[in-house]
Amino acid sequence: MSARLLPVPDQASAPYWQACAEHVLKLPCCSRCNEFTLPPDVTCPSCHSLEPEFTWQPVTGRGKVRTWTVIRQSFLGGFKVPFVLVDVQLDDQPQVRMIGQLLDGPEAPLSIGDAVAVAFDDLAPGVAVPAFRKAENA
Ligand SMILES: [Zn+2]
Incomplete structure (x- = not known):
């Protein structure tokens, strides 16, 4: 890979x-x-x-899941499939939409409106990309 x-x-x-x-x-x-x-x-x-x-x-990087998709085939190298991409509306900046990997894995139960918080995926020394993890629903 x-x-x-x-x-x-x-x-x-x-x-x-x-x-x-x-x-x-x-x-x-x-x-x-x-x-x-x-x-x-x-x-x-x-x-x-x-x-x-x-x-x-x-x-804060806290937000709600607007929708999501499960990626089962990646055309770019380095991704372990399947994985979940979430489309997140930020709580404090609702005009900002971010798409990132859900680090909880493809088996995590997920519903529209679920709370998530930004998390960082360290790809290399000094290089991290924003992702999300499920958070407690407020
Ligand atoms: Zn302006």
């Missing part, structure tokens, strides 16, 4: 991957309207500013 591809940070995403390496989820926040977005774009999707001057703010 080939090695899993690693994220390649660029100038726009470097703060995101740096925070992930430290197991902190940081999201870009528009300095004009204080709304979060992901990924950072050249304009702010909330206020449409052309100079959003995003700052990277730590967030």
